[in-house]
């Protein structure tokens with residue numbers, strides 16, 4: 001990374017520790033579970049947000065970008081981080097939001113606007129079409145100095161920052177777990193782990209079998225034969241951002257036992273899944289599992305469980 005503002009920003013981030021999760025049932029299964037605490041990097045550009053944005057921003061600044069446009073839902077962690085970092089770096093930002101403008105803005109949307117993001121609401125069908133534009137200069141009608149950032153920061157450049165998580169792991173391990181939205185973070189981990197490690201993704205959305213093809217597309221120079229990576233589709237709890245009381249109970253118990261907050265869209269579902277798989281004996285005795293805490297705790301605001 002060459003941009004001096006980004007280097008300064010990174011120097012001020014918190015430390016992502018590796019915390020052991022002690023639970024009698026985990027020990028009884030003969031496995032070990034650790035949490036890589038990327039949530040501690042920053043309250044807003046936390047978790048995979050910084051990892052994914054880092055080299056994208058570096059590229060944008062290197063080509064004199066003045067404005068970044070991206071897309072997301074009304075609680076998007078990605079847009080939240082982008083708006084915040086845009087304000088810090090003096091880059092204009094524009095967020096295209098899925099669905100109608102709500103009568104009352106939620107806390108995420110209010111933050112976006114207070115950080116100077118231009119916010120535009122579009123229909124769900126128009127939103128889906130925007131997913132076809134996958135490179136920084138692909139969006140039709142872009143002006144000089146504008147940069148298009150696909151949903152969730154899903155660009156090949158994002159993989160480079162995510163791979164740095166792997167380089168930071170100070171202990172040996174067998175399985176690295178991560179929540180998947182666009183699976184960009186998953187692809188970044190796959191890109192860097194050694195051949196004898198496995199990356200296990202947990203899809204946050206229902207019917208996400210298309211993610212494997214998306215991952216392959218992002219791993220342009222590396223055939224992805226699923227040997228060391230797979231995405232588990234069983235812990236979506238009814239769909240993206242759908243929250244059930246059993247998940248809320250799990251997150252509350254987890255926070256009480258370990259003093260670590262989760263959120264229900266990504267990390268809550270992933271850890272619920274990991275606990276469930278440990279109980280089922282999915283992991284072999286002696287295996288060490290590391291789960292990536294991808295942050296996004298701002299998303300906790302306004303999520304209500306559906307019974």
Ligand SMILES: Cc1ncc(COP(=O)(O)O)c(C=O)c1O
Pocket residue numbers: 047048077078152179180181182183184185186266267294295296297
């Ligand atoms: C907190 C959190 N965890 C995980 C993810 C999933 O990341 P990806 O879209 O790279 O799969 C997201 C979405 O970006 C997120 O906000």
